[in-house]
Amino acid sequence: MNRARALWERVPAPVVDIVLVTVAAMDLWPMLWDDTRLGVALAALGCAALAFRRRFPLGVFLLTLPVALTQPFAIAPLVALFTLAARSRNRPLLAVCVALAAVTSSVPWPLASFSEVGRAMTLIDFVYSLATAVAPVLCGQLLQAHRDLARRLAEVEEAREHERMLHAQAVLARERAQLAREMHDVVSHQVSLIAVQAGAMQVATKDPNAKEAARTIRSLSVTTLDELRTMVTLLRASGGHATELTPQPTLADLHKLVESSGTQAQLSGELPPTVGTPAQRALYRTVQEALTNVRKHAPGATGCVELWQDGDHVGVTVTNSPPTRPSLALPGSQHGLVGLRERADILHGTLEAGPTTEGGYQVRLRIPLSTD
Structure with missing residues (x-):
């Protein structure tokens, strides 16, 4: 079922409109042979109006009512009513439209034949027409509820994904802060001791080679401390933009x-x-x-x-x-x-x-x- 709905949603809207107008016209064609020019014009107008049902659902439904009045049964008003129900949240308006569709479908046309049909038969036709008009409204409301549910589920999933991302960022921030503390309290302290010892050795020794080696060790230790400070600053920033970082080497x-x-x-x-x-x-x-x-x-x-x-x-x-x-x-x-x-x-x-x-x-x- 989901696959069929997915395939249906891939069909372009103009193609769907053309198919609906064609089906509605073919549905009325056998009943228009002996109809008047006014009936044919109203039927053509109602069928053609289906092409604009998405933009003007209420107006298209009103244009299809003459088709229901002049013909014993027509698809065009039901399609227009379904589109209106799928796009409107005004329940009183939908109830009025259902009543209009049922009245236009059950009232004899021309009105002069009302005495021939009789009140009982007219009432029976009204009940059947009312049930027929309620069906597309229920289907349209069901489609609207399905869309709302899908949209709500997408919002919930998006919120959950955002929550998972925030949780992961919080965990990462804690780990980065812990690592920054370890680097600052342990590694930086040890490198500082190396720099101090190298400086003391550089001053105390008389050997030129040892003095040069001590100077190199002290210089590298100082450079390492600078890089460690940069790394600690980066870790404490936790991905934020408020902390200024030193430029990367080139x-x-x-x-x-x-x-x-x-x-x-x-x-x-x-x-x-x-x-x-x-x-x-x-x-x-x-x-x-x-x-x-x-x-x-x-x-x-x-x-x-x-x-x-x-x-x-x-x-x-x-x-x-x-x-x-x-x-x-x-x-x-x-x-x-x-x-x-x-x-x-x-x-x-x-x-x-x-x-x-x-x-x-x-x-x-x-x-x-x-x-x-």
């Missing part, structure tokens, strides 16, 4: 990143200015993660950061030489390269990472130039 910040990485690395190559912001961010994060891995897992190694363009694609290749001394067992999340690959997939690019034949390591990101 290609212009690569020189500073390479210089402050604590690794002897060189930056070469250029990229066109048409590289989109998400692509610039991905390139920056790739270089940042690669140099961090060099500093952690390849002590004493030198690095090379190369920006390049290959047709409609741009990318960066970070290569480091073999380490010159054993690396320390530093804690790691093992998620750095995984995150970079996910970022590359989002931008429809690729990330390749693996050891080189010389004993070093290479990370290569390739993304489309048109990424926005």
